Amino acid sequence: MAGRVAGKVAFITGAARGQGRSHALRLAQEGADIIAVDIAGPVETIEMYPPATEEDLAETVRQVEKLDRRIVATKADVRDVAALQAAVDDGVAQLGRLDIVSANAGVFEVGPALEVTEATWDNIIGTNLTGVWNTCKVALPHIISGGQGGSVILTSSTAGLRGAPNMVHYAASKHGVVGIMRVLANEFAQHSIRVNTVHPTGVDTDMIQNPKIWGLFNPADPAPSREAAAPVFQSTNALPIPWVEPVDISNAVLFLASDEARYITGVTLPVDAGYTAK
Amino acid sequence: MGKLEGKVAFITGAARGQGRSHAVRLAQEGADIIAVDACTEIATVDYPLSTPEDLAETVRQVEALDRRIIAGQVDVRDGAGLTAAVDKGVAELGRLDVVVANAGIASFAPAEQLTDEAWDAMIDINLSGVFKSVRPTIRHLKANPEGGAIVLTSSTAGLKGIPNIAHYTAAKHGVVGLMKVLANELARYRIRVNTIHPTNVDTPMIMNEGAYRLFRPDLEHPTREDVADTFAGLNAMPVPWVDVLDISEAVLYLVSDSGRYVTGVQLPIDAGMVVR
Numbered sequence: 001m002a003g004r005v006a007g008k009v010a011f012i013t014g015a016a017r018g019q020g021r022s023h024a025l026r027l028a029q030e031g032a033d034i035i036a037v038d039i040a041g042p043v044e045t046i047e048m049y050p051p052a053t054e055e056d057l058a059e060t061v062r063q064v065e066k067l068d069r070r071i072v073a074t075k076a077d078v079r080d081v082a083a084l085q086a087a088v089d090d091g092v093a094q095l096g097r098l099d100i101v102s103a104n105a106g107v108f109e110v111g112p113a114l115e116v117t118e119a120t121w122d123n124i125i126g127t128n129l130t131g132v133w134n135t136c137k138v139a140l141p142h143i144i145s146g147g148q149g150g151s152v153i154l155t156s157s158t159a160g161l162r163g164a165p166n167m168v169h170y171a172a173s174k175h176g177v178v179g180i181m182r183v184l185a186n187e188f189a190q191h192s193i194r195v196n197t198v199h200p201t202g203v204d205t206d207m208i209q210n211p212k213i214w215g216l217f218n219p220a221d222p223a224p225s226r227e228a229a230a231p232v233f234q235s236t237n238a239l240p241i242p243w244v245e246p247v248d249i250s251n252a253v254l255f256l257a258s259d260e261a262r263y264i265t266g267v268t269l270p271v272d273a274g275y276t277a278k
Numbered sequence: 279m280g281k282l283e284g285k286v287a288f289i290t291g292a293a294r295g296q297g298r299s300h301a302v303r304l305a306q307e308g309a310d311i312i313a314v315d316a317c318t319e320i321a322t323v324d325y326p327l328s329t330p331e332d333l334a335e336t337v338r339q340v341e342a343l344d345r346r347i348i349a350g351q352v353d354v355r356d357g358a359g360l361t362a363a364v365d366k367g368v369a370e371l372g373r374l375d376v377v378v379a380n381a382g383i384a385s386f387a388p389a390e391q392l393t394d395e396a397w398d399a400m401i402d403i404n405l406s407g408v409f410k411s412v413r414p415t416i417r418h419l420k421a422n423p424e425g426g427a428i429v430l431t432s433s434t435a436g437l438k439g440i441p442n443i444a445h446y447t448a449a450k451h452g453v454v455g456l457m458k459v460l461a462n463e464l465a466r467y468r469i470r471v472n473t474i475h476p477t478n479v480d481t482p483m484i485m486n487e488g489a490y491r492l493f494r495p496d497l498e499h500p501t502r503e504d505v506a507d508t509f510a511g512l513n514a515m516p517v518p519w520v521d522v523l524d525i526s527e528a529v530l531y532l533v534s535d536s537g538r539y540v541t542g543v544q545l546p547i548d549a550g551m552v553v554r
Contacts, residue, residue, distance in 0.1 A: 178344045189514035238465035242538045251536040260527035266553020277461045277542020
């Protein structure tokens with residue numbers, strides 16, 4: 001059976017690990033070739049979880065190639081529009097086209113609003129908001145020139161729809177992504193390019209599985225743990241689960257990327273176990 | 279292996295249009311089907327409604343896929359009839375996993391000219407009928423340790439205020455409220471509840487002269503071709519309407535394991551009508 005995105009090429013940012021790697025693998029399983037970028041190194045002031053590494057990005061390459069799909073991977077920071085441009089141009093030159101964009105790269109920190117430093121604010125807005133715009137900006141001309149339409153999926157968050165405490169920078173960036181989506185959905189509909197956002201609740205990756213986040217959920221606990229944080233995470237969701245898996249977000253991305261969703265555009269799609277409905 | 283192998287889906291309004299498409303698409307993925315449709319005319323509806331022959335055709339198409347289907351002629355205004363149909367279907371097919379509350383009607387008039395009869399029939403079918411369709415399914419869904427999935431068919435008119443369909447818009451907004459409550463009430467049982475919001479779909483509900491005339495009041499007998507540009511003008515994407523299969527694919531995403539943690543969501547399949 002032909003894959004659900006067979007013959008297509010997908011550009012994925014933040015592809016070294018976590019959700020980004022999962023998107024690369026899920027789309028490759030369904031027949032897509034991949035253009036992958038990741039900073040594969042630290043973002044200044046983002047310190048609560050370890051950064052992705054060049055080895056992580058190499059592992060994504062290995063896993064995609066094991067599926068007999070092609071992948072062009074580049075170490076690039078989404079804040080560096082010239083580097084992104086070079087990465088996507090090189091990928092399209094090698095793979096021949098561009099159909100799908102997953103603007104997934106993002107960083108997270110937590111802290112009371114008035115304690116957020118300028119540097120942390122700038123790094124989160126720069127990566128999560130401006131980085132998403134940079135990704136769209138370098139990718140859209142390739143999709144347009146293909147003349148066959150395409151699908152752009154921007155990774156927002158439940159924090160793009162709600163204002164949970166201690167993440168003013170992150171929530172601002174993720175709400176801003178919705179604004180990018182709504183404008184681009186209108187501007188590019190004439191080219192049959194669809195633009196949607198996905199809004200995950202907590203996903204089981206390093207971004208939330210770290211002592212600082214666990215401690216935020218259990219402030220009185222001297223030794224915060226994944227196990228102790230789980231019921232508190234669960235209390236934020238309607239469904240009786242603490243977090244979702246990267247593949248759950250990938251399945252939403254795949255659905256939106258495929259022709260099954262050929263007339264879905266301008267949509268905010270929560271994959272959030274009922275977090276925003278609760 | 280199908281995405282719904284071994285599962286059973288209850289679908290209202292299954293005789294034709296979106297309902298039949300959902301029945302066939304879910305059956306293609308391995309589901310057995312409990313189907314109901316009123317198959318009756320309604321005085322305030324100007325276009326021909328489904329017939330017993332339509333429902334029989336749905337049965338034929340599902341059975342051609344080697345799936346089982348229990349079909350009954352039931353009006354969604356008949357709560358007791360729905361309960362009986364669901365219970366009978368579950369007794370014969372063994373379980374219930376998926377509910378698609380799809381049955382609905384359309385009629386058109388400016389608000390000041392809407393009759394009591396047109397208002398009441400609309401709310402009875404498109405809002406109360408959704409509630410009465412879901413209510414008898416809950417105890418069967420709760421019996422599954424792995425839960426289940428309910429999809430309520432709303433509309434772009436469940437998110438926006440569209441002229442000349444005040445009753446339809448009120449009913450479809452009401453469906454969203456119903457979904458939000460059910461999503462919270464049933465989450466603990468791993469039962470997910472979502473709404474879908476189609477733009478115009480290529481079915482008899484909009485492909486009729488009464489609907490055409492709304493969009494082309496300048497023509498005495500407007501046709502499908504006459505309204506295509508006007509319909510396309512409602513959407514951001516350059517298409518006048520979507521196909522029933524586009525809605526079925528969204529239903530399949532929501533009710534299959536792909537959507538296992540999606541609940542409480544309003545999902546437009548609307549070619550950008552709402553974002554526009």
